[in-house]
Amino acid sequence: MSRGSPVVSPVYAVVDLELTNRCNARCTFCPRDVVDENRGYMTEEVYDRALECMAEAHIGSLVYSGFGEALLHKRFFRFADRAARKGLALSLNTNGALLTGQMIAELAASPIGHVNVNVNGYTRETYEMNMPGLKFDRLLDNLKEVLATDGRPVLSVQSLLHDEDYNRRFREFYLDLGVDYIQFFRRNNRSGNLDVECSRQVPFSERFCRTLIFIANDGRIFPCSHDVRRRTCLGTVTDTPLQSIEKVEHDLCRNCDICSMDEFATMRHMS
Numbered sequence: 001m002s003r004g005s006p007v008v009s010p011v012y013a014v015v016d017l018e019l020t021n022r023c024n025a026r027c028t029f030c031p032r033d034v035v036d037e038n039r040g041y042m043t044e045e046v047y048d049r050a051l052e053c054m055a056e057a058h059i060g061s062l063v064y065s066g067f068g069e070a071l072l073h074k075r076f077f078r079f080a081d082r083a084a085r086k087g088l089a090l091s092l093n094t095n096g097a098l099l100t101g102q103m104i105a106e107l108a109a110s111p112i113g114h115v116n117v118n119v120n121g122y123t124r125e126t127y128e129m130n131m132p133g134l135k136f137d138r139l140l141d142n143l144k145e146v147l148a149t150d151g152r153p154v155l156s157v158q159s160l161l162h163d164e165d166y167n168r169r170f171r172e173f174y175l176d177l178g179v180d181y182i183q184f185f186r187r188n189n190r191s192g193n194l195d196v197e198c199s200r201q202v203p204f205s206e207r208f209c210r211t212l213i214f215i216a217n218d219g220r221i222f223p224c225s226h227d228v229r230r231r232t233c234l235g236t237v238t239d240t241p242l243q244s245i246e247k248v249e250h251d252l253c254r255n256c257d258i259c260s261m262d263e264f265a266t267m268r269h270m271s
């Protein structure tokens with residue numbers, strides 16, 4: 001923001017943006033299979049428009065996420081540079097399988113400040129059972145190489161919560177490897193879209209998602225990425241300013257058991 005510009009409180013703090021809904025994995029806990037739409041990549045035109053929307057809404061943080069592997073997008077680093085020039089703080093959610101050699105060098109030179117790697121297992125057996133299509137040895141090599149690279153971003157790994165024994169061993173294993181911190185998430189029903197028993201609901205006013213909004217790879221805007229069937233479209237980046245969208249409780253929110261901000265925070269385990 002230039003000096004002297006009026007300060008406008010942002011409606012949302014974070015945009016989750018999906019560069020692609022294609023993925024190189026087939027995780028057993030992932031609801032990608034229920035997405036019955038064509039899979040594809042965000043175009044340059046849609047991306048640039050999305051950045052303009054974020055600037056107009058004074059949003060400061062962009063997370064490359066959604067139901068796909070963002071690093072499959074050929075223009076990933078060029079896109080990230082453009083977002084950083086707009087003043088956005090950038091994070092990447094990834095399964096880490098493509099983080100090798102040249103990709104790591106580009107990552108270290110890029111404006112990505114935080115990489116969160118989705119890792120469901122601390123042994124070859126559990127990891128490859130939970131995340132078919134990916135190789136545990138490859139993941140470990142990649143994480144070690146990132147950790148040894150000068151200028152690397154903050155590196156965290158995340159897993160679904162299991163029993164106490166799994167959680168402890170998982171935490172010890174990856175902290176020993178040198179990652180900066182661990183995140184655990186409760187298995188949830190993805191806004192009622194998955195056949196997972198609804199475990200606990202908190203009032204809408206206490207949910208961490210109140211401060212984020214989701215832009216899909218085709219430029220449509222949704223309350224969050226968990227609307228995997230894409231039923232609650234709130235507009236597109238070409239016709240709907242983000243600041244005009246109020247975060248209200250939609251039908252999908254009523255069946256959603258994704259945890260509150262408090263619970264989310266207590267699941268962080270800083271090294």
Ligand code: SF4
Pocket residue numbers: 023024025026027029030031032066067068069094095118131
């Ligand atoms: S890596 Fe992520 S998007 Fe891909 S299948 Fe696994 S959970 Fe889903």
Ligand code: SF4
Pocket residue numbers: 191207209210223224225226227250252253254256257258
């Ligand atoms: S409460 Fe609504 S917006 Fe929040 S995560 Fe659940 S479905 Fe998404």
